[in-house]
Amino acid sequence: MITNESEAQAWLAARPEYDATARERIETLIAMLVEENKVQNLVSAASLDQVWQRHIVDSAQLLAHVPRETSGVWLDLGTGAGFPGLAVAALRPDLEVVMVESRARRIDWLDRARIAMGLDRAQVVGSRLELVESRDVSVVSARAFAPLDKLLALSARFSTSETIWVLPKGRSAQQELDDLRKWRHMFHVEQSLTDPQAGIIVGTLTDGKDRTR
Template structure:
């Protein structure tokens, strides 16, 4: 009988068609998260026991929605509030060429840097220990975020970091409809596409394009 971890690894192989090398790097990364968790609390304690589904698979479900553009040499992804690297490190391991992970908590940036080094992602990533609202504009093609901030606040902070024609690819929970309404009430205009969440049945992958105020 398969464990949950084994079934998630099978999902990576059959749905995302990852190579053995990529799977090995994902396994190394998952082990690092579990190893560092007791000392710096980089993920919720209740989710650390199921890091493959609750974090790696949850992050990786956005890959099919940006893989084509993310693998181009000139595409820049900026991940807000990266924490332990979800989804930033996962996207880099899967093949994204340029991922900037913005995280203001020092102990988390130390982990991110070490994880990128050990998972052979340093050449494709940048760890920025900065507050998003104070950092210089990033000119991103894609902004990602997971469990970061309500949509109106995210757009308030993020829009100056997004290049014209760029888009947001976000992981949102059960309150996503009210967040969309709040953002529109705050004067934001955009086109939105949502896809059912793979790990959280009440959540969604949310793609925003044409964002303006």
């Protein structure tokens, strides 16, 4: 379990995706986040004292559940302050990271941060999720976006039987999975590395487009 900023940075430094260029991108993101948070409430002010643990590594740990050979599109729903979308894109610039966000000020922030970090393959879709055109993606992530059943109802159309879902869910992870009905899936809960009370729902929806039973 990661309990402080030093441990968070050490964990990240050991990741194969983390090199000098990735570190520069992450440091740019943190500096911009601190300044932007004075203008709009992107994250809680108190969490900035633990930004590596609470936001950077909390996002980056999702990569541990996605095979390194995964290519294609990583779809991040309700990206908000940029987590996990911007953090993932900083570490995996080879992926097309698509961040969906409907709030105008957050859209502007995400675009400015993406450009400053040199993330040429990342893009921001400024729209409500319901209006985003369907496409098959390789990975779906969502941090505090919606309850699991609603999230699947809104976004299963982006998924094939090979799409990997990585969904940070806090302390509600196991309960949301236990309560899930009418979906064929191979989901399970992984322990978060950054919060002893938090879980991450990981897995796939089975049978491709034929998902309900």
